[in-house]
Amino acid sequence: MKAAVVYSTLTGNTKKVAEAFASGLGSGAETFDVNAAPADISGYDLVVAGFWVDRGHPDQKSMDFMKRVEGKKVFSVFTLGAKPRSAHAFKCAYTSASFWGKGCEQIGTWHCQGAIDPKLIEQMRKMPAGGPHSATPETEARWAAxxxxxxxxxxxxxxxxxxxxxxxxxxxxxxxxxxxxxxxQAKG
Ligand SMILES: Cc1cc2nc3c(=O)[nH]c(=O)nc-3n(C[C@H](O)[C@H](O)[C@H](O)COP(=O)(O)O)c2cc1C
Incomplete structure (x- = not known):
């Protein structure tokens, strides 16, 4: 089976997960940074997008890549800051199918949490209280987790x-x- 695993990453979380996923796929799986994604993906039996969640959807580079994949069996692997069993994670998994190009069949998704960039956390800590991304004991606990x-x-x-x-x-x-x-075992 030939598989292309194409990941996008800012801080390295998604690269680690994409590489682990590719190792599980076994021989015939190739891993690419999205910036060096193959121009022609017609020869692959499976195309995997490894994306990080950016404001509720795949990061822009992943969306651009997914759009140009057509008529393939596809799979989404992603990392996100939210809890993996949250409604937010479920929505990210569900909507991921809609970003692929024409005729793709998404056979599944897999995700886990990924550390949030400390620079982003510092920015959020400076946001006025009461906003959707401002620091609260609950968000601090989630970022720490x-x-x-x-x-x-x-x-x-x-x-x-x-x-x-x-x-x-x-x-x-x-x-x-x-x-x-x-x-x-039955044979003894
Ligand atoms: C600009 C920005 C937006 C983000 N938006 C979300 C989001 O909407 N939901 C979420 O759960 N995590 C969000 N995150 C957290 C990242 O998805 C998460 O930390 C991810 O593991 C980063 O992956 P990377 O290390 O491969 O870049 C955001 C991070 C950044 C930098």
Whole structure:
């Protein structure tokens, strides 16, 4: 299976996650910075966009890339500052399908939290109280929780998810390994 994993990153979080995801996809997966994305992606069986969430949607470079992918099986991997099980994260996952070009089939999404740029946090701390991005005990706690991500567990989980994605794209039985183990156990 040939896969192109094209990531965009400002502070490195999404690069780490995209690389872990590509390692899980296994041989045939190539990783590209979005600034060096292949001009011709027609030869790939799967195209993965690795984006960071920018004001509720994929960052601009990722949106530009996704738009030019047409008629492919695609997957979105992203990092965001919000809690991974928040409604915000769910909306980012749901809407990601709409940024791809014509005829794409998004087979899934995967995401985790990513540390927020400390410079951005400093700016938000200076914002007037009561605004949507101003510092409160709750936002401070969320920023602190994001600061350690992506961590080793996130990267391992991204690679595991990618193994399942490979099986889906290549039509392998995702439970083949488990079935073989159970059959061996039944034999004694
Ligand atoms: C300008 C800007 C806007 C952001 N907007 C959001 C947002 O709307 N929702 C969110 O959860 N995180 C948001 N974030 C946090 C980033 O998505 C998050 O820290 C991400 O992991 C950064 O990835 P990177 O290290 O690959 O650049 C924003 C960060 C920046 C710098």
């Amino acid at each position: 994001a600061a350690s991500h992506p961590d080793a567990d996130d990267l391992a989980a991204a690679a595991e998810a990618a193994k399942a994605v490979r099986q889906i794209v290549t039509g392998e039985d995702p439970y083949a390994e488990l079935k073989a183990k159970m059959a061996a």
